[in-house]
Amino acid sequence: MSLPVDLAHERADAAAPEVLWLDTPDRPEPRPPIGDATADLVVVGGGFTGLWTALLAKEREPERTVVLLERDRVAEHATGRNGGFCEASLTHGEANGRDRWPDEYDELERLGLANLDAIAATVERYGIDCDLRRTGQLSVATRPHEVDLLEPGTPGFLDASAVRALVDSPTYLAGRLDAEGCAMLDPARLAWGLAAAAEGLGVRIGEGTGVRAVRRDDRGVELHTTHGVVRARQAVLATNVFTSLLRTMRRRVVPVYDHVLATEPLTAEQLASIGWAARCGVADSGNLFHYYRLTADDRILWGGYDAVYHFGRSISPAHEQRAATHRVLAEHFYETFPQLADVAFSHRWGGVIDTCSRFCAFFGTARGGRVAYATGFTGLGVGASRFAADVALDLLAGEETERTRLRMVRERPLPFPPEPFAWTGIQLTRWASARADRTGRRNLWLRSLDRMGMGFDS
Template identity: 70%
Template structure:
């Protein structure tokens, strides 16, 4: 497709001279009160919250690659209040807790905004809510036309003008912000270091074990002894064997256009603070970036046999061409616009679409994984959950059923691959027909799912 010609296989957020040089790796033996394994949002928030909650605490964060290199720097930059992957999933799984989970999620997003403002983190933070749109007739009912706030075809096209929109629903600004995720990560790292956190990059952890009354964390060039450990490796192979079926890695694909002209942006009527998603199972998410590009991602969620994670999976021409085709159908008034960047990121999907939590090593380590695409916001909440668990504190967070009861694991291969492929095809059929087939209804009854 011509609009993809000349695009670079590189995440937009990481393609900048603002990217900091990597910190030195661990070299030799060292000690800490708390070691955080993983330098994505989950690890960064945990390190920062640890020293905010207990100033003077010795915290060392170990990142196996570079900060923001993987999911943290490859997502769409939607920072959502939801801790449950949306209302439908939350009310289905935790109906008694859902109102409290909504409040906790909004408080969490408020706290993220407060951190950004207090430390002047330049990450393009805009809190404008989201627009959900129906592009097929059977999707209109999903937006609840009888409930106040529903937008019919005429009204939704006054918000953003696309001939594909049949209806829409706006969420409030309290529910979602858009931002530059890489710059948020780099900003959090700077703030954490200012408060005493040590950060080592290119320090992959090969083993975590108890050694007497301490924990021992081994890297290729040094060993760290610590009182406590947080495991924030998310999509990557867990260091705890019992977690290895908890998630599967799913590749999500994204395009970014060249910057829009003021006239192009005006023709769309699009407030850059507003993020958008459509209502299908295979959904698109899109937004205006701080430099006025359109970031356009989603639709395909690709699982590779054997839980494979490989950079070779990132360049998938068929998926990029489908994404580009859908973009041009959605915004035909942008004819001739080109894509400058294409990239993919790997997501830790769980069967319940939200994180699982727990402890190991006699309470000396804690973990969270399975954010299923909503980790930009929910990881801060997870950080406080893990720190509560390590402290042995009973809090509103640790009393939640969502925290106390983990997700149902995925099966081993080859059953995992067969089940996921069957589910993907069933979801695509539902998108086309509006009918939920027997396979999906069975998964619903079992409380299982697959998403990105």
């Protein structure tokens, strides 16, 4: 390592405990809460899934009245705290998709690419300034046993010299560039732009409006909130990890904390020392993986690796800053880019995401088919959330579509066990995954989870 460990730790500790994307004077002012109201459709959740649902609902049926309720602020949680990787994959990567739905994977891939194209078209149509760039994503091997995962000898494989010509790190042994399947963007600005576009079509958005209960009535559903009662014919729950409104979802999702660092803006000389002219996103190939990218002002956003589950499915603001994880991320950053030993970190943050045992979103209805939901994205929701919104609206309409016919849409993941078994199993899985990264071999525990279709990831 080119930088002493204690200095790497000092730099992580010195970073501002703020989310880079939200730390801007351009963040919109909070919208007022909504009290008693009626609508054709009410959407719960002001993240990507909820915003896409509200916007697409109005695009499908302009006369439909739509209300969106957000407990905190638009883009406050996973939507505004992620890395800004907008991937085409609907299945948390090709390997997971092919393992679980081999017969329909080609269709899932086609739908995912079409969904990514539709996101780009929406950004252009509504003039959303979110720095969307179709740069693709580079997967890199940093251990000898990971090279085979990138399929040497096939088109797109990059040996060590070729991958280092794209992004120069002495840790890279091989790589593969997916030029079409991923875009980089500013996730908070995309969310704010989607909210403005939805409002432009007539959607009412209330922030600071928590939903306490969803009940069925003769005309549809009643949503009891912190400010009144909202009545609607139908509802979509886009609450992701916050699943308390539907008991049936609670054991199928667990909260996981992901942590991120961002550097100060790189100088032209610093940027030249690592190349990266293509500005593609990068992810390494380990089970405990890092993801990283350049921002519009040439910072490096560096996150991932240490997915943290807190006993009892605990969700708390106190979990968002975790010095041990941020320090490990700092160590790994300087190991990857020793030529950037003089670069400091400006921001550090963490946030909760929803993970399920199949690693990608699942869908369903409740309350006699009047409520639809989508949850369990496991960290790849920036792109898949738009697809999820389409699925939820299809389900409410009772339509058989190319989406609702998919096994991936019709099936549910296996639930996680209750405590203390959930915590014990997750810790064992994390230990086994780290060991597999070092050795290249999956032990009996991981192989057993593979056979059961179970897992834990972020």
